[in-house]
Amino acid sequence: MKILVVDDEADVQPLFLQRFRKEIRSHELDFDFALSGEEALRYLETNHSEVVLILSDINMPGMSGIELLTRIRHDYSAPPPVVMMITAYGDDENYQQAMTNGANDFLTKPLDFNLLKEKLKELT
Amino acid sequence: MRVYYKFHLISILSIFIISGSAFCQNYVSNAQYDSLARELLKKTTDAEKIKVLQLLIDLEPEFSIEPPQRMINNLDQLIDLNNKTRVIDEAGYKSLRESYLLWRNGDLERALIGCKKTIELFDKQKKVMFRLLLQIRVLYNLLSKLDERFKYYTEKLNYYLLTGQQENTAACYHGIAGYYLYKADYNLAISNYLKAAKIYKAFDTVYYYNAIGVVGVTYAEWGNDEKADYYLKQAIPKHKLFKDSGNVAYCLTPQIVLNTRQKRFREALNFADEAIRFTKNNFDSDGTYAIMINLKALVYLEMQKPDLVLPLLTEVQSLIDRFGYKMSSTSGDLEADYAFYKYYQLINDQEKAASSLLAAYDESVEVDVKSLQLKYLKELGFFYQKNEPALALQYLAKYFELNRSMEENKSLKVAQFELEEQDKKQNQHITTLKQERAVQEATIKQRNIILWTSLGALLLIVASALFLYRQLSINKKVLASLRKTQTQLIQSEKMASLGELTAGIAHEIQNPLNFVNNFSEVSVELLEEMEIQLANDDKEEALAIATDVKQNLEKISHHGKRADSIVKGMLQHSRSGSTSKEPTDINALADEYLRLAYHGLRAKDKSFNAELITNFDQALPKILVFPQDVGRVLLNLYTNAFYACNERSQSAQPEEGYKPVLELTTSAEDGFVVIKVRDNGTGIPDNIKDKILQPFFTTKPTGQGTGLGLSLSYDIIVKAHDGTIHIDSKEGRFTEFIVRLPLKV
Numbered sequence: 001m002k003i004l005v006v007d008d009e010a011d012v013q014p015l016f017l018q019r020f021r022k023e024i025r026s027h028e029l030d031f032d033f034a035l036s037g038e039e040a041l042r043y044l045e046t047n048h049s050e051v052v053l054i055l056s057d058i059n060m061p062g063m064s065g066i067e068l069l070t071r072i073r074h075d076y077s078a079p080p081p082v083v084m085m086i087t088a089y090g091d092d093e094n095y096q097q098a099m100t101n102g103a104n105d106f107l108t109k110p111l112d113f114n115l116l117k118e119k120l121k122e123l124t
Numbered sequence: 125m126r127v128y129y130k131f132h133l134i135s136i137l138s139i140f141i142i143s144g145s146a147f148c149q150n151y152v153s154n155a156q157y158d159s160l161a162r163e164l165l166k167k168t169t170d171a172e173k174i175k176v177l178q179l180l181i182d183l184e185p186e187f188s189i190e191p192p193q194r195m196i197n198n199l200d201q202l203i204d205l206n207n208k209t210r211v212i213d214e215a216g217y218k219s220l221r222e223s224y225l226l227w228r229n230g231d232l233e234r235a236l237i238g239c240k241k242t243i244e245l246f247d248k249q250k251k252v253m254f255r256l257l258l259q260i261r262v263l264y265n266l267l268s269k270l271d272e273r274f275k276y277y278t279e280k281l282n283y284y285l286l287t288g289q290q291e292n293t294a295a296c297y298h299g300i301a302g303y304y305l306y307k308a309d310y311n312l313a314i315s316n317y318l319k320a321a322k323i324y325k326a327f328d329t330v331y332y333y334n335a336i337g338v339v340g341v342t343y344a345e346w347g348n349d350e351k352a353d354y355y356l357k358q359a360i361p362k363h364k365l366f367k368d369s370g371n372v373a374y375c376l377t378p379q380i381v382l383n384t385r386q387k388r389f390r391e392a393l394n395f396a397d398e399a400i401r402f403t404k405n406n407f408d409s410d411g412t413y414a415i416m417i418n419l420k421a422l423v424y425l426e427m428q429k430p431d432l433v434l435p436l437l438t439e440v441q442s443l444i445d446r447f448g449y450k451m452s453s454t455s456g457d458l459e460a461d462y463a464f465y466k467y468y469q470l471i472n473d474q475e476k477a478a479s480s481l482l483a484a485y486d487e488s489v490e491v492d493v494k495s496l497q498l499k500y501l502k503e504l505g506f507f508y509q510k511n512e513p514a515l516a517l518q519y520l521a522k523y524f525e526l527n528r529s530m531e532e533n534k535s536l537k538v539a540q541f542e543l544e545e546q547d548k549k550q551n552q553h554i555t556t557l558k559q560e561r562a563v564q565e566a567t568i569k570q571r572n573i574i575l576w577t578s579l580g581a582l583l584l585i586v587a588s589a590l591f592l593y594r595q596l597s598i599n600k601k602v603l604a605s606l607r608k609t610q611t612q613l614i615q616s617e618k619m620a621s622l623g624e625l626t627a628g629i630a631h632e633i634q635n636p637l638n639f640v641n642n643f644s645e646v647s648v649e650l651l652e653e654m655e656i657q658l659a660n661d662d663k664e665e666a667l668a669i670a671t672d673v674k675q676n677l678e679k680i681s682h683h684g685k686r687a688d689s690i691v692k693g694m695l696q697h698s699r700s701g702s703t704s705k706e707p708t709d710i711n712a713l714a715d716e717y718l719r720l721a722y723h724g725l726r727a728k729d730k731s732f733n734a735e736l737i738t739n740f741d742q743a744l745p746k747i748l749v750f751p752q753d754v755g756r757v758l759l760n761l762y763t764n765a766f767y768a769c770n771e772r773s774q775s776a777q778p779e780e781g782y783k784p785v786l787e788l789t790t791s792a793e794d795g796f797v798v799i800k801v802r803d804n805g806t807g808i809p810d811n812i813k814d815k816i817l818q819p820f821f822t823t824k825p826t827g828q829g830t831g832l833g834l835s836l837s838y839d840i841i842v843k844a845h846d847g848t849i850h851i852d853s854k855e856g857r858f859t860e861f862i863v864r865l866p867l868k869v
Contacts, residue, residue: 018646019642088635
């Protein structure tokens, strides 16, 4: 299962790779990364069919996570990828905004990787 | 019309006794008085009333018996009004009122002292009161103090010649002239009347013709009929014109006397009748009418017509009985007893003639009129010559004795030439005195000017000094309080921007903390895995894990430091005083605050988004700045830029596709580090471009901005760092703030 992680923090990449070290080794999961919403959209242009799940930060310079979500829901309907939004601001407004724009789930930082792993298991 | 006047009777042998002038109550002065009295009723303010009352008092026509009640009323009213308003110095008027009340009560001695004191008071105020001055001679006459009168007017004359009060000198000449008339010194009497007349001419026509009339009558008395005619012809028409009936009658007396003497009785009677016609309405107030009737009787006596004399004398006697006229009064000489003597002689009643003549003589002694005494003593001598020569001799001896004493009293035993020389000398003396006085006054004036000017200057200097001192102390206080306020304002601006930062800081700290936590947790997992690998002797895998763990620890350390620097920055930012300049990486500082600003704004407004473009000159050297101060400036610039972008995005139409962009550029140019913060927001309108660096200027709605951000930024960059801030902006397109900081301090 290919997962695209969108976050402006570059250190998110080694973190995910280590956290899902076993899953990657066993080829259960495959990760790709984008540092901004724009980069994510460019990536999806060529790889959208492979990508099953998109994990995106909301607060990013430039295109925000919500905007990215809206574009994904608009451009890629078949099959629609699963989109989970991640934010440090776990407030109600952020949550509502994410869900109305078509997010499948909403996670808050700091990320609980155990919780995320369980959610991924449900998907597979 | 009541007329008071001084009447000079010229009977055949009479000489003038009392004063030299007819009184001046006449049509003109009465009309003037009446119109002023009407004016008084129209005045509403106290000050105006006081003015008119003063004039009424000053213009009160002369009186021969006592001050009229209206004079007292006017004085009462004036003093009463002035008590409330204090418009004038009332001392003179108060003294005048007291004096006149004494006069009315018959205390003439004290009235005289009071009037003289009143004149002194008005003299002090330099107020001309020539009518009052003249009025005083009436008091002297009533008191028969003729020598004192002469002395008084002479002294006053010298004083007024020095002060230059012309009107008052006229009154003095007038008063002196009357004295000489009493002394039968016609020469000096006329000289002084003419001096008075010359001065009167300049300011009072009525008084002028009054004096001219007296001169005429005096010439007649002296025996110069031609001169008498010359002056009387001028005076009589004017007296008639002024309806000055007393003076008309007075001026007619020489005609009556002259014509009688020349046996032209018809003319004499015509003039007498005219005089009676003019005065017949006034017999209740003074003796003028009685004097005229008596004169007419004397004409008939010369005509030897006793049957015509008797009714006239009976009328005179009844008037005397009714009003108590005296032989000599301010109205002139009323020689009723003398006329009776003549009458009894005519009808050959020697006994009654003798008793009448003796009565006349006794009264003349009583009133102390020496000229009449002489006349009657002489007559007594003639009367007793035939039948009682011893008695006649006795009276004649008295006559010569009196005559001798009078001649001795006469100061005039000097030739006119010498008198004129004396006059000249006195004039010279007065001129010298005047000049000395003028020089003295000029010196005093000059000295006073210098004194007052110096005093003024001194006061001004003292006042300025005091003012300056006060201003200085006020300024000091104001400055201190301003400094305090400024500090508070800066602090509150810091706290405001700290508020803006808090959310951003929370986010910024949250991220590194997450990494610290996550990398720690994953490292523990990795180490557990490594333990298993080592147990399995999978050395290669264990080494790979060790590399990861090492990398993670570096990450942990990095994010820990990141959080640390954010917290430190926050503390520095809120700290009141600047510490010291530190070598600072401007790129890092600018980047850090950009993130803080951005996330701070987003924390408040989730819908806000902006593209952040950073063009850092990586070769930028560290420069010495107050990092927290420069950070605050940058934060302020970013916040403003985001605000402008947000404003524009809210007003922009969706089809415009407006995307907020903030571009941060650093570079090194001409010895300066240049930081450019450019946004594509609303831009700054031209009309406020030069205002935005002023304190308290803000375009933000009330409560959203302190208006201090940019002005403090200006202070920090320009004053604390010797840098510059420039603004480039196009309304509706962009704003660029260019901050230059010197590379070397």
